[in-house]
Amino acid sequence: MSSRRTTAIAGSLVATSFSAVMIFSSAASADDQGPGSSKGGKVIDEAPAGVKLITELPEKISVDNSSQKTGITATVKNEGTKDSGKIQLLVVGFDGLTVKNVEGCSAIDRTNLPEGSNSGFACPLDNLPAGESKSYAVDATFDVRKEGKICLPVQTGDGKKTYWQQGPVPFGTTNPSPDAPATPLLLGTDNKPVAPGPDELPKTGPGRDVLPLGAAGAALLAAGAAGLWWSQLRRPRRSPRS
Secondary structure: OOHHHHHHHHHHHHHHHHHHHHHHHHHHOOOOOOOEEOOOEEEOOOOOOOOOEEEEEEOEEEEEOOOOEEEEEEEEEEOOOOOOOOEEEEEEEEEOEEEEEEOOOEEOOHHHOOOOEEEEEEEEEOOOOOOOEEEEEEEEEEOOOOOEEEEEEEEEOOOOOEEEEEEEEEEEOOOOOOOOOEEEEEEOOOOOOOOOOOOOOOOOOHHHHOOOOOOOOOEEEEOOEEEEOOOHHHOOOOOOOO
């Protein structure tokens, strides 16, 4: 074999390997999540005058099909003209989306999670100045064989009022790719399971989003996404802070 042909083959193999690495890295990256969106969010309790709190989630995420791992950026913003005072952001997972960790936040005890959720974290903030925002890195898993939702309530520091709530809003895809290294999911899209288990039935109708939360709670339905009134009976216990 000539040295010219050997060099050409070697170059082709290097290019192929490099392309495969680039494809996998791009598909599994949690950084390319697009712009933030408040889709599925609404005001629950009226905030103090001059305070306007909202949350944002990425328009798209990517789930590693082998590990089911994904990364999500959860952001709380104060778009008002006055500081917020003590508040807390909750990050709660439902169905196929399980929140594993939120940087700088504490896990909510399972007994204090709302009915229907599988995981949650509480992120206390002493104050969010007017015009500023705070973002949190969320580590999660997503079982693409199921639907998956996330919920971001913003409450008073003691959990007695919920100023804003985004969700439970779904991430999903209508075009699953089980053989790809990763599955891209879009915010506000009901997931079409890749391969439902033999004992699983598809969930249909608005009733699937109604969350009974006890006598002190009520299910709210607005803008096509189910609302969640976080009752005092189920508010997370806050650990003493130093």
